[in-house]
Amino acid sequence: MKLYSTKHQSPDVDLKEAVLTGLPADNGLYMPYEINPLPQKFWDHLDDYSYTEMAFHIAQHLIGDDIPSTELNKIVQEAYNFDAPLIEVGDYSVLELYHGPTLAFKDFGARFMGRLMGYFLRNNNKEVNILVATSGDTGSAVAHGFLNVEGIKVTILYPKGKVSAIQEKQFTTLGANITAIEIDGTFDDCQSLVKQAFLDKELNEKLTLSSANSINIARLIPQSFYYIYAYKQLDDKTLPLYFSVPSGNFGNLTAGLFAKKMGLPVTKMIAANNSNDVFTLYYETGRFEPKSSVTTLSNAMDVGNPSNFARIMDMYDNHLENVRNEITAYCYNDEQTADGIKKVFEDFNYLMCPHTSVGYLAMDEFVYENDLNPLYINGIVLSTAHPVKFGDVVEPLIQAHIHIPDRLKSIISGKKQSITMSPSFDVFKTWLMNK
Numbered sequence: 001m002k003l004y005s006t007k008h009q010s011p012d013v014d015l016k017e018a019v020l021t022g023l024p025a026d027n028g029l030y031m032p033y034e035i036n037p038l039p040q041k042f043w044d045h046l047d048d049y050s051y052t053e054m055a056f057h058i059a060q061h062l063i064g065d066d067i068p069s070t071e072l073n074k075i076v077q078e079a080y081n082f083d084a085p086l087i088e089v090g091d092y093s094v095l096e097l098y099h100g101p102t103l104a105f106k107d108f109g110a111r112f113m114g115r116l117m118g119y120f121l122r123n124n125n126k127e128v129n130i131l132v133a134t135s136g137d138t139g140s141a142v143a144h145g146f147l148n149v150e151g152i153k154v155t156i157l158y159p160k161g162k163v164s165a166i167q168e169k170q171f172t173t174l175g176a177n178i179t180a181i182e183i184d185g186t187f188d189d190c191q192s193l194v195k196q197a198f199l200d201k202e203l204n205e206k207l208t209l210s211s212a213n214s215i216n217i218a219r220l221i222p223q224s225f226y227y228i229y230a231y232k233q234l235d236d237k238t239l240p241l242y243f244s245v246p247s248g249n250f251g252n253l254t255a256g257l258f259a260k261k262m263g264l265p266v267t268k269m270i271a272a273n274n275s276n277d278v279f280t281l282y283y284e285t286g287r288f289e290p291k292s293s294v295t296t297l298s299n300a301m302d303v304g305n306p307s308n309f310a311r312i313m314d315m316y317d318n319h320l321e322n323v324r325n326e327i328t329a330y331c332y333n334d335e336q337t338a339d340g341i342k343k344v345f346e347d348f349n350y351l352m353c354p355h356t357s358v359g360y361l362a363m364d365e366f367v368y369e370n371d372l373n374p375l376y377i378n379g380i381v382l383s384t385a386h387p388v389k390f391g392d393v394v395e396p397l398i399q400a401h402i403h404i405p406d407r408l409k410s411i412i413s414g415k416k417q418s419i420t421m422s423p424s425f426d427v428f429k430t431w432l433m434n435k
């Protein structure tokens with residue numbers, strides 16, 4: 001697999017280099033040269049494949065000879081030991097992507113990336129230190145994705161008292177190769193400490209540092225698999241196909257565009273934004289104007305400068321009309337998001353997290369605006385997180401308690417282990433040097 005930088009100022013790389021470095025030096029993003037249609041044989045057999053069989057075939061098709069097939073198969077088998085069921089909810093279907101260990105769709109990307117990096121680092125004799133700053137969800141997905149991966153140590157920095165209790169438990173109770181540092185400061189302080197560490201010469205001479213950032217291509221590739229898995233589960237595959245994707249950094253939606261390039265017959269992708277509406281405004285006006293993020297109920301989508309916008313522009317040659325042919329966009333505020341959760345619960349007895357609600361609203365508006373008959377389309381809403389993760393938002397709306405899944409119960413009962421630190425780079429550096 002050969003990859004280029006969207007800024008075209010850095011050399012082409014193979015998959016190993018793209019995964020281990022994360023970002024090209026010119027500050028672009030890595031993109032594969034070729035995303036070709038899957039062979040007819042694949043589509044003919046799709047109905048017979050399990051998730052892992054399907055994922056293996058797609059991964060092999062995309063990645064080619066960069067990894068021996070027995071190794072690739074092992075990575076996929078280990079990463080995907082949970083399902084992604086398609087559930088009928090009213091006129092549409094919801095693809096539940098929250099059945100992994102951290103109850104959010106980021107498990108699909110992080111578990112694949114963790115194992116892929118583990119493979120590339122095997123026999124390397126060097127221990128790699130992954131540093132991650134998190135405001136909540138990324139930390140837990142990365143921690144679980146890399147848990148017990150040989151040769152890798154993960155350090156997670158998070159702002160003390162500013163992540164939810166469940167989120168904190170998800171990355172502080174694991175132990176093994178995962179260390180959590182509680183910073184007496186903000187998320188920005190955490191991010192700044194990580195950035196300084198990557199730039200520090202002395203640290204980089206002593207340690208091999210790496211990031212598990214969401215823009216790593218290793219997180220995007222596996223997110224294309226479940227779009228095809230949703231299609232596999234449809235009763236009538238001949239109807240026009242639409243996906244509504246709750247979006248923040250647009251990694252999820254970009255992966256759907258990859259799936260389309262591989263031959264998935266998507267009529268249109270629907271980008272669903274909360275009040276962080278930079279992409280919706282671009283869609284409406286043609287102007288892309290990043291701004292500071294605002295806090296909403298769907299906080300994993302609070303992004304003011306979506307990083308994968310560069311990949312979307314690259315795929316459609318910076319042409320607004322090309323983008324509009326593939327994607328449409330809507331945005332919703334918190335009041336609409338809350339009403340959406342309530343209405344779908346009352347009408348269909350189905351509970352959504354705030355992110356999924358934004359996606360459901362967008363699907364509904366798209367169908368209404370285009371005068372479509374929901375009976376004659378396949379409208380699929382991606383559900384990105386389990387509602388229990390947002391219990392404080394959701395429970396008052398439905399005036400009931402949410403049942404806590406067993407895999408979460410065992411996390412909640414675990415013992416928190418963390419190191420408290422001031423937001424000082426000298427302190428952080430000394431700690432890393434003495435590890």
Ligand SMILES: *Cc1c(COP(=O)(O)O)cnc(C)c1O
Pocket residue numbers: 104105106137246247248249250251252253300301355384385
């Ligand atoms: C990360 C996240 C999103 C946004 O996904 P992007 O790929 O950044 O667009 C949506 N919902 C949840 C629950 C998330 O954790």
